[in-house]
Amino acid sequence: MEFQTAFDLFIGLTLLVAGILTLAFRNRQNSFIGVRIGYTYMSEEAWRKANTAGGLFFVGFSLVLVIMALTGVSIQAFLLALIVGVLAGVGVSVAVAKRTYELEELSREAPEKPPGKKIEVNIRPYLLxxxxxxxxxxxxxxxxxxxxxxxxxxxxxxxxxxxxxxxxxxxxxxxxxxx
Structure with missing residues (x-):
C-alpha cells in the first residue's frame, strides 16, 4: 500500500471515529468530545442537535474520504475535499447550534422593562x-x-x-x- 493511500485512509478513518464519538456523546455535555462552542454550552438542546448533525455529517463525510483514498485520487484533490468538508461540517454544526439556541431564547418570555432613565447618546463629539x-x-x-x-x-x-x-x-x- 502506498504511503499516500495509507495517509488518506488514516485521515478518513480518524474522522469516522470522531463522528461516531460525537454521536455517542451527543446527549451529555462535556469538555472533550463533540461540538464545543458557546451555543452548545449554553443550551443542552443546542448541544444535542449540533452534535447529532455534526456527528452524522462527519460519519458520512469520512466514508466519502475513505472511498476517495481507495480510488487513488491525487493528494491535492483529497486535501481540497478534506478542507472543504471539514469547513462545511463545522459550518453545519455551528448553524444548527446557533439556530437551536436562538429559537430556545425566543421561546422564553421577555423580562419586563425596568423602570429608570432613558439612555441618551450624545453623538456631537463624534460628529465634531x-x-x-x-x-x-x-x-x-x-x-x-x-x-x-x-x-x-x-x-x-x-x-x-x-x-x-x-x-x-x-x-x-x-x-x-x-x-
Whole structure:
C-alpha cells in the first residue's frame, strides 16, 4: 500500500471515529468530545442537535474520504475535499447550534422593562471629530492643489495599473465630500 493511500485512509478513518464519538456523546455535555462552542454550552438542546448533525455529517463525510483514498485520487484533490468538508461540517454544526439556541431564547418570555432613565447618546463629539478631520483634509488639498495631477487616478486594476481617472476637482474634493 502506498504511503499516500495509507495517509488518506488514516485521515478518513480518524474522522469516522470522531463522528461516531460525537454521536455517542451527543446527549451529555462535556469538555472533550463533540461540538464545543458557546451555543452548545449554553443550551443542552443546542448541544444535542449540533452534535447529532455534526456527528452524522462527519460519519458520512469520512466514508466519502475513505472511498476517495481507495480510488487513488491525487493528494491535492483529497486535501481540497478534506478542507472543504471539514469547513462545511463545522459550518453545519455551528448553524444548527446557533439556530437551536436562538429559537430556545425566543421561546422564553421577555423580562419586563425596568423602570429608570432613558439612555441618551450624545453623538456631537463624534460628529465634531469627523468634521475636523474633513476640514483638515480639505485644507491639505487646498494647500497642495497645484501639485495634484490632472486627471487624478482613482482606481487601479489587480496588477496595480491605473484604470480609472477623474478630474482633479471631483477626485480630490467631490468624491470625499460625498463619502
Amino acid at each position: 471629530l469627523q468634521l475636523v478631520a474633513l476640514g483638515a483634509y480639505l485644507l491639505l488639498v487646498a494647500l497642495n492643489w497645484s501639485a495634484l495631477p490632472e486627471p487624478m487616478t482613482v482606481h487601479f486594476d489587480a496588477s496595480g495599473n491605473p484604470n480609472g481617472f477623474m478630474s482633479k476637482a471631483w477626485g480630490a474634493v467631490g468624491i470625499p465630500l460625498m463619502v
